[in-house]
Amino acid sequence: MQSATGPGPVAGTGKVKSLAEAAALVKDGDHVALGGFACARNAMAFSHELIRQGRRDLTLSACVFGMDADILVGAGAVRRLIYGGGSLDRYGPIQCVNRAVERNQVIPAYFSSLAVTFRYLAGALGIPSIPIKSMLGSDLLPRLEQETAPDDVLEMDDPFTGERVVLLRAMVPDVAVVQVQMADAEGNARILGPRWENGEAVRAARQVVVITEDLVATEYIRQQPELTAIPGLRVNAVVNLPFGAHPTGLYKYYDHDEVHLRRYVSLARTDAGVEEYLREFVLEPRDHYEYLDRVGGMRTLSALKADPWLGY
Numbered sequence: 001m002q003s004a005t006g007p008g009p010v011a012g013t014g015k016v017k018s019l020a021e022a023a024a025l026v027k028d029g030d031h032v033a034l035g036g037f038a039c040a041r042n043a044m045a046f047s048h049e050l051i052r053q054g055r056r057d058l059t060l061s062a063c064v065f066g067m068d069a070d071i072l073v074g075a076g077a078v079r080r081l082i083y084g085g086g087s088l089d090r091y092g093p094i095q096c097v098n099r100a101v102e103r104n105q106v107i108p109a110y111f112s113s114l115a116v117t118f119r120y121l122a123g124a125l126g127i128p129s130i131p132i133k134s135m136l137g138s139d140l141l142p143r144l145e146q147e148t149a150p151d152d153v154l155e156m157d158d159p160f161t162g163e164r165v166v167l168l169r170a171m172v173p174d175v176a177v178v179q180v181q182m183a184d185a186e187g188n189a190r191i192l193g194p195r196w197e198n199g200e201a202v203r204a205a206r207q208v209v210v211i212t213e214d215l216v217a218t219e220y221i222r223q224q225p226e227l228t229a230i231p232g233l234r235v236n237a238v239v240n241l242p243f244g245a246h247p248t249g250l251y252k253y254y255d256h257d258e259v260h261l262r263r264y265v266s267l268a269r270t271d272a273g274v275e276e277y278l279r280e281f282v283l284e285p286r287d288h289y290e291y292l293d294r295v296g297g298m299r300t301l302s303a304l305k306a307d308p309w310l311g312y
Contacts, residue, residue, distance in 0.1 A: 015238045016185050019288055022209045022237040023049035026175050029079075031059040033120070033201040034068055035178035037194070038089040039256045042068040042248040043179045043211055045241055045288045051075040052282065061120075061173060062086075063113035063197045067248055067264065070094040073106060074274040075282070081106055082149075082171070084113030091261045095268040109149040110140060115168060117197040119152075122170035123204030131158065131165040141166065176205035178230060179245045181253055183212040187235025188221045188228050193251035195229055207236045213253050215240035243292060260295055 023046060026032055032050075036042035047068040050058075057079040060069050065086030072078050074096035081101075086094040100106045111119075114134040122130035135141045136155075144153045152169040178198050183189035189210050191198060202208050210230060215238070221228060244250075247257035247264070267273030285291040 015187055015232075015235060016215070017237040017239055019045060019049050019211075019239050019241060020053070022046065022211075022239045023053055025207055025209060025237060026050060026055060026058070028055055029057045029059075030055075030174040031061065031172075033173035033176040033205055034060060034062040034065070035176065035196070035198045035201065036062070036066045036068055036245070036248060037064045037196050038066045038087050039091065039248045039261060040066070040089075041179045041191075041193075041250055042066045042245055043177045044068055044071075044246060044248060045244040045291070046177050046179075046209065046211055046239075047072050048282045048285075048288065048291060051077060051278065061116065061171065061201075063116045065094055065097060067094070067261075070096045070268065071278075071282070073097050073100050074268065075278055078106055080109065082109045082111065082116065082119075084111050084116045088261060088265060091258075091265050095265070096274060107148060109144060109152065111135065111144065111149075112138070112140060113197075115166070116171075117200055119168050119171035120173075120197055120200035120204045122168065123172040124200050125170075127170060129154075129167050129169050131167050133163075133165060135166055136164060171204060173201065173205040175207045175209060176201045177209040177211065178202060179211045179250065180230065181212070181250060182214040182216050182221075183210050183230075183235075183238055184216055184218040184221045184232070185238060186218060186232035187230065187238050188218065188232040189230040189235070190221070190227045191229040199229065202230050202234055205234075208234050209237045209239065210235050211239045211241055211244040213242065213244065213250060241288060244288070246292070246295065257295070 055077045058077050059080040061082035063084045065083050101108045112134045118130050118132050154167040158165050180189040181192045247260035249256035267277045
């Protein structure tokens with residue numbers, strides 16, 4: 001395969017997988033860490049494939065959920081949520097998540113975003129717990145302690161200083177999935193723009209899936225190693241997939257699809273609308289490429305990359 005961005009051929013290593021093969025790493029009941037944020041860099045194609053494969057009883061975690069989490073909840077694939085918020089940015093709230101929480105269809109462990117990051121950090125460091133001061137004095141902490149996550153938080157006096165702290169249980173996801181702009185066949189990946197908690201989640205997870213827009217030569221990655229956000233030694237599967245974040249945006253590659261997002265938001269207001277969306281854009285298409293045809297085809301979508309506002 002020829003690199004779309006860097007010079008030279010891309011050598012296969014066994015980590016390069018199809019979308020279906022990568023999604024098969026997630027089993028029913030697994031904890032999946034999502035790497036997107038609102039309507040930016042969501043692992044949408046991966047979430048679609050999990051739904052096609054019929055996953056159930058998943059735990060999802062992220063600092064801020066976006067459309068990937070919302071559609072998984074709407075499809076009935078999720079049992080528990082660990083998060084610090086969520087939205088589709090200017091397009092509104094994550095309606096499937098909010099509705100499922102109101103109906104007690106999922107268990108919502110609502111932390112601060114900083115607390116979620118520190119739970120990943122503890123998992124990455126291999127320590128059982130970590131102290132923070134975030135959430136002290138908030139209404140989040142009593143609810144977590146008494147209702148949604150009593151085994152994951154403990155308010156206590158620090159034994160060295162006597163200061164009040166919150167002790168958080170380390171979080172070790174079964175699979176972390178991150179949408180990136182470019183990666184090599186070993187999984188060394190660059191994330192352009194904000195990285196959020198991706199570094200901590202990747203280092204904490206038992207398995208890591210990278211969905212990349214461009215599969216480039218390792219020699220190209222080595223030219224600027226300081227730009228490598230995800231080291232290949234942590235990665236189990238690399239999926240080379242065009243528009244894997246659509247309809248959310250991928251910084252420097254394509255903007256979010258406003259028309260499609262507005263349609264999703266309109267349909268997601270009701271259970272029947274969610275079923276209609278899932279049928280048309282997830283379940284009837286046999287794979288990601290049929291999904292792309294449904295939303296306008298590669299020629300139309302490629303126009304997003306030609307937008308001069310994005311620097312192309």
